[in-house]
Amino acid sequence: MTEEQAVVVQEELRPLVDLVGPGPSAPATVAGLDVAYSPGGDLLAAAVTVLDARTLTVVDSAVGVGRPAFGYVPGLFAFRELPALLTALNRLTTVPDLLVCDGHGLAHPRRFGLACHLGVVTGLPAIGVGKTPLVGTWDPPPVERGAWSPLRDGGDVVGRVLRTRDGVKPVFVSVGHRMSLANATAQVLALTPRFRLPETTRTADRLCRDALSRTEHPD
Template sequence: MSWWDIRSRPDDEDDRLARMEIGEPWPRTAAEAEAVQERLRSLVELTETGPVGVKFTAGLDVGYAPDSDEVTGAIVVLDSALRIVDQAISREKAKFPYIPGLFAFRELPSLLAALDRLTVAPDLLICDGYGLAHPRRFGLACHLGVLTGLPTIGVAKTAFVGSHEEPDAGRGSWAPIILDHEVVGRALRTRDNVKPVFVSQGHRVSLDNACAHVLRTTPSFRLPEPIRLADRLSRSD
């Protein structure tokens, strides 16, 4: 039995639907993958404030081997002082082609396998990718959040959808990302005079709280420490 199945979670109809998706045959085509996104996006919870004080924060990233279909899912768990308390990786062959907007279907299997290898259960997931800032409002952070039930934030290095103004130069400045006249995230400045990162809600956390956690976990670098370390781990031998 997997780690995300044995945690304490509400056992309602929505929860059973999300777990059922794990056991179904993995999508093979873009149309099948988009259908999964359409089915699951109604389960995303965007109205909860989410955790304020977090004991364990996990960063998730995926590394791609050159000239190979191998992907490495990497997770690093940090405590409230941003010290590493656990980490795990899972390497396997990608089960889905490289299609923009559907990266989750290449990355989820290895990330879920790495999650299953953790010995410290995280309270918050920060993933290198998008959440609500996605063509179907269901990026990797939303997908991970629905499948695990955990508060999840998407933090990307580059913009993917929508438009935004350039935020002011100071740390903590931000500008909304607008897609189809809706706010789907923020371009957030984590360091003075450094390019912003692109933050979007994944699951069970507000946008204000998501940005607060991103700033909390970026004491020295542009990227949040959990995903910066997960990126390094994903490229390790």
């Protein structure tokens, strides 16, 4: 697929995003998704970890190993990681109530980032939590955990810049599918009792790194 064709796919799928939500206020399980790459960038491992939303312990997980399905192009990120992530999701024995993606949802040039794509394809509620911005402008939120400021782009509020820990660099929260922005914010805060990044992202990050390492060095 060419970049032009990928953009067409995004514009075709974008109308399918559910912006009403509001999504589960008390999900029983929340999934984290992340991908690790080999040093040469020729291999990748995708991981999904499903956490009990109350205890934040892992109750299910799966991985998918493969080749990057697309070059790294900002704005077309989903085409790179989606196939391996879907492989991992299909290997779960449970269906999570919410997907927490490592990247953006609506906070995207065409309002269709990885979290939207993953949400539409799976039909599950999804949100994006990015470590760095892709689009938009914002004011620095107050230093206290829980403080946030709107992320604006082209006249739209596309997400929130959220402080998950006192005095620590904020994260970028945006809606993916079947979730309100307010609920997405609440869920991210529930997942960050101790660290800047959601517990879901942290467990998935560890798992895909381990899986990649085991793929490169069997023994």
